[in-house]
Amino acid sequence: MRLHVVPSQFLVEHLPNATFPEDDEWIALVRAPEGLTVIREAPPYVEAERWNGLYGETSMGRGDPGMLASIVGPLAETAVPVFVASTYHADLVLVPDHKLRDAAEILEKAGHRVSGVPEAGR
Template identity: 75%
Template structure:
């Protein structure tokens, strides 16, 4: 396993599926994934939206695209603990989202797996 330094991103997120869109109508997004079944949008959670809120973990140290096992080292222990995830990968690291109400479980699980986790 590759132990990592992860920090909890200070904001909360929401994940939306826009089945008939190819691009969102605004520029308030964090990550986009376009697929045959529509557009997936990750954005900061609106205080007015009645949707599931997600908390994010992000690596403090970037890693190359050729470094194997970085994402598996994070999502593997979370899967074993039954914590759902949604991942948006960047060139340098992965933004691993967990349901906000499972943040403590996820933090404890990752620390127990050898990762160093810091909160804002």
Template identity: 75%
Template sequence: MTTAQRLHIVPSQFLVQHIPNVTFPEDDEWIALVRAPEGLTVVREASPFSEAERWVGFYGDAGHGLDLPGMLAAVVGPLADAGVPVFVASTYHADLVLVPEHRLKDATAALLDAGHRVEN
């Protein structure tokens, strides 16, 4: 079994926000939501006017489902080894792995060195 993946850099940029003491956002402009006791984590597309830290995403183009172990670890492991922070939003078929925009080159190099294919 191989865990090398073909990853695409998602053309959008994202914001990762924490909203304390909220269970659902006031708008519907979100990509992913995670509700926790300390509040809500929201991933949304960055607007051109946002001054918050921007994140870029890698997304596998071949769905792997929930029963194939090691797929996420194969991506985040090399990023951790390279000192690149990540935020992950998982779907049924694949994982959206976000890295800070200013670390995109480092992240891409680490993934290529690990045997993944990275495409724009």
């Protein structure tokens, strides 16, 4: 699978008492019994853990079993944390910013091609 690094960085937030965020600056929302999880673009002024997104250059297809596992499996085996936001066409796999280069190397060893990895940390 060909993956590329999404140019934006993201924040993953937990809003325990919210049913919807107060603003419309979100990328993805997941509502669960323990609250709302919000993924949003990371503003440059926010001091929080930043995540980078890996996204397939072609649709993974809902009928293609194992595609997500082929990405998160090698990362889990090497202790790289992930957060996944699934869409109708593909999955956005988030990895912590400080683990991006490691994740790209691990995925390439697993047979994926990863483009858009910055040369130096941000």
